[in-house]
Amino acid sequence: MENFDIAIIGGGPAGATLARLLDEKFRVILIDEKTDDENSFSKCCGGLLSPDAQKAFAEFDLTLPKDLLVDPQIFSVRTIDLQTKFERHYQRFYMNLDRRKFDLWLESLIPESVERFYGRCKEITQQDKLYCLKCTDNDGAERTIAAKKIVGADGANSMVRKYLYPEKEIRRYTAIQQWFREENAKPFYSCIFDPATSDCCSWTISKDNVFIYGGAFEPKDCRMMFEIQKQRLSDYGFKFGEILKTEACVVLRPKSPFDICTGKNNAFLIGEAAGLISPSSLEGISFAINSARILAEVLNKNNMTADKVYGIKIIPMRIKIFAKVLKCPFMYVPSLRKLVMKSGLSSIKITKRN
Numbered sequence: 206m207e208n209f210d211i212a213i214i215g216g217g218p219a220g221a222t223l224a225r226l227l228d229e230k231f232r233v234i235l236i237d238e239k240t241d242d243e244n245s246f247s248k249c250c251g252g253l254l255s256p257d258a259q260k261a262f263a264e265f266d267l268t269l270p271k272d273l274l275v276d277p278q279i280f281s282v283r284t285i286d287l288q289t290k291f292e293r294h295y296q297r298f299y300m301n302l303d304r305r306k307f308d309l310w311l312e313s314l315i316p317e318s319v320e321r322f323y324g325r326c327k328e329i330t331q332q333d334k335l336y337c338l339k340c341t342d343n344d345g346a347e348r349t350i351a352a353k354k355i356v357g358a359d360g361a362n363s364m365v366r367k368y369l370y371p372e373k374e375i376r377r378y379t380a381i382q383q384w385f386r387e388e389n390a391k392p393f394y395s396c397i398f399d400p401a402t403s404d405c406c407s408w409t410i411s412k413d414n415v416f417i418y419g420g421a422f423e424p425k426d427c428r429m430m431f432e433i434q435k436q437r438l439s440d441y442g443f444k445f446g447e448i449l450k451t452e453a454c455v456v457l458r459p460k461s462p463f464d465i466c467t468g469k470n471n472a473f474l475i476g477e478a479a480g481l482i483s484p485s486s487l488e489g490i491s492f493a494i495n496s497a498r499i500l501a502e503v504l505n506k507n508n509m510t511a512d513k514v515y516g517i518k519i520i521p522m523r524i525k526i527f528a529k530v531l532k533c534p535f536m537y538v539p540s541l542r543k544l545v546m547k548s549g550l551s552s553i554k555i556t557k558r559n
Contacts, residue, residue: 209234211504212338212352214326214365217248219476219493220358221311224319226501234320234350236340239308249380249452251410251417252304253394257491259300261498273302273310275413277392281553287399287437289543293552299394301412322348329355329368336472354471354511356500358493361455363478366466375464375480378405379427380456380487382419383435386446389416400539402434405458406487409438415449421456421487458484461530462523467516475500481522485529485536492522 209232213220216237224235252275262269278301281294315321324342331337338350357365361377392411397420399407407420418438422430439445457477459465465480467473475481476493483489496519503515535541546552 206337206349206351208232208335209320209350209352211354211356212236212336212350213356213358214338215358215360215363215476215478216312217308217358217360217476217493218311218490219478219497220356221308221315222494222497223356223358223475223501224315225311226498226505227319228505229316229318231504232320233318234322234352235315236322236324236326236338236350237312238323238325238343239312240323240343248304248308249382249419249454249456250304251382251408251419252302252307252412253410254300254302254307255486255488255491256298257488258494259298261491261494265498267314269300269302270310273306275301275303277301277411279392279394279411281394281555283393283395284546285395285397285441286539286542286546287397287434287441288401288539289546290441291543291546293546293549294555295551296553297394301410303412322350324348326359326364329364334471354473354504357468357472357474357478358476358497360477361457363474365468365472366474366478369468369470369472369474370466373466375457376460377424378421378456378458379424380419380421380454381427381431382417382452383445384449384451385416385418386449387411387414387416388444388446397434397438398537398539398542399434399437402430402437404537406536407434409443416444416446418443418445419452421458456487457482458487459526459530460484462527465519465523465526467512467519469512471512473500473512473515479519481519481526483529484526485532496522 211233213235282297284293328339335351336355340348357363395409397407403422405421410417459480475496477489481492499518
């Protein structure tokens, strides 16, 4: 059994950011399945970097390499209510990027002092003041790791959250996404509301001559609802070419700021593992990066009450989640959404050539 000061489970934006920011005085290990092998990683994500996430990178004085970006860069989102057949366009400042390359770039910033373990944590137990992690690497070999502190950066299905809060459940959806050869005449982003198939949102994104369609659905009959909605979009005029690949994952959608779990007893949660994800847009990268930054600041100060201090410093993010919860009815209650869209508030007019 090898001993570490901190073990981070999960190497996405949250885990990679924390590993990069922790002081080198700590012996740190990062446990993640992802490698640079193209087949080792598939994140069911549209790959759009929101303004909040861009701001987080600006605060680190980080710039994105241009090879992370893909074509096209689009400045509006086409919002469609399939129930009323009503459309509006809203200006947005997302960056369209390759999500796999983005995650690998974040990992490339981690200092060499952080040990990497390419595999999965299978079991968490506690012995005295140490956490024991039973892990299996990508080749099937087992390894046991002991750490004074553990951090769950392992997303919606977080093992650390289940270990700490076995009875606490956050509302879950199944996100399904398919990639198609582009057959639409013009690339576009869209946000789709279809209460007949889901009480959450769906999306389409054009990316390097590929058309991506995805959505979040209740777990029961999720694939059937996905296919029904896809047919409704096809009838609406969307063109779906040859299917290149299909992805799926669990996504959390908090109902209140009290759904957020920050951890206890020297075990911490960051990013979506903590429930930090927008319930209105399902955007999680900005929350992942900012929660990792806050935890790194707390741990680097060797605070004896790190659990409590981290929980207090997360309060502004809880408030932000609460604001998103308040926004949800205006997006997801059909009657309120209809009023907002008909008002034209904040929408832009699209000028088309004859």
